[in-house]
Structure formats: C-alpha cells, structure tokens
Amino acid sequence: MLEQRCNGYASILKAHGGSSVFLSLPSGDSSSPEKVQQDIAGALAAHPGVNGIFTLGAPEAVSAVAAVQQVGKAGKVTIGTTDLSNADLQAVKTGALQFVLDQQPFLQGYYGLQAAYQYLKYRVAPIGQVTIGPFLIDKADVGTG
Numbered sequence: 001m002l003e004q005r006c007n008g009y010a011s012i013l014k015a016h017g018g019s020s021v022f023l024s025l026p027s028g029d030s031s032s033p034e035k036v037q038q039d040i041a042g043a044l045a046a047h048p049g050v051n052g053i054f055t056l057g058a059p060e061a062v063s064a065v066a067a068v069q070q071v072g073k074a075g076k077v078t079i080g081t082t083d084l085s086n087a088d089l090q091a092v093k094t095g096a097l098q099f100v101l102d103q104q105p106f107l108q109g110y111y112g113l114q115a116a117y118q119y120l121k122y123r124v125a126p127i128g129q130v131t132i133g134p135f136l137i138d139k140a141d142v143g144t145g
Contacts, residue, residue, distance in 0.1 A: 040067035058085035104133035
C-alpha cells in the first residue's frame with residue numbers, strides 16, 4: 001500500500017515534468033523521530049536539488065520539517081504529508097508544512113462496517129462510491145472546523 005502511494009505520487013510528478021527520489025526508512029529507524037530526521041537530512045544532502053518532500057505519516061512530517069531546518073533549507077523545500085496530528089497542524093499554521101491530507105480513517109472503518117451491517121440485515125448496499133475524503137488541510141483552512 002505504501003509503495004502504491006509513492007508510485008502514484010511519482011507518476012503525477014513525472015507527468016508534469018518533475019522527478020522523485022524515494023527514501024525507504026530502515027525499520028529500526030522508523031520508531032525514532034531523531035533517526036528519521038537524520039535519514040531525511042542525509043537524503044537532502046545526497047540530493048541537493050530536492051525541493052519537495054511528501055511523507056506517508058504524521059510523525060515523519062515533523063521529522064522532515066526538522067531535517068529541512070537542520071540542513072538550512074527551511075523555506076526552500078515544500079513539505080506535505082498524509083495523516084493528521086496536532087504537531088502537523090501547528091506546522092501548517094506556521095508555514096513549515098504546506099499541507100496535510102486528512103484521510104478520515106474513522107470513516108473508512110465506520111462506513112465499511114455500516115455497509116456490511118446494512119447488507120447482512122436488510123440486503124441493501126450503496127449503489128455507488130461513498131466519498132469520505134481525503135480532505136486537504138492547508139494554511140488557509142487549518143483553523144476552521
């Protein structure tokens with residue numbers, strides 16, 4: 001699933017004339033924000049032309065913000081992420097993080113179970129796609145709702 005997200009992101013960049021570099025974090029590093037920050041800082045040093053970072057999780061976005069600041073590229077590298085945390089929302093407010101995609105995981109589970117229940121009990125099912133997100137949160141609307 002994560003690889004599919006990365007490939008989708010990369011294909012859109014390529015279709016619009018951009019390029020991408022994948023950074024797979026070692027599994028031992030993924031639970032340490034400091035190690036994630038160092039991994040991202042190292043990737044930025046190895047690829048000085050990088051001007052954007054897209055992370056697949058709220059904690060990694062906070063580490064990416066710190067890594068960009070560490071290597072002196074604050075304001076020069078755009079960062080966005082999936083998932084949602086208070087730290088990410090604060091980073092969006094300050095402009096350190098460009099956007100957060102709120103994937104609505106509660107609704108993904110809730111509506112799936114609701115549809116299964118309705119089908120098992122009444123033999124009815126949604127007749128089309130049930131849209132629940134994702135919702136883009138940026139500086140313009142981070143304080144709303």
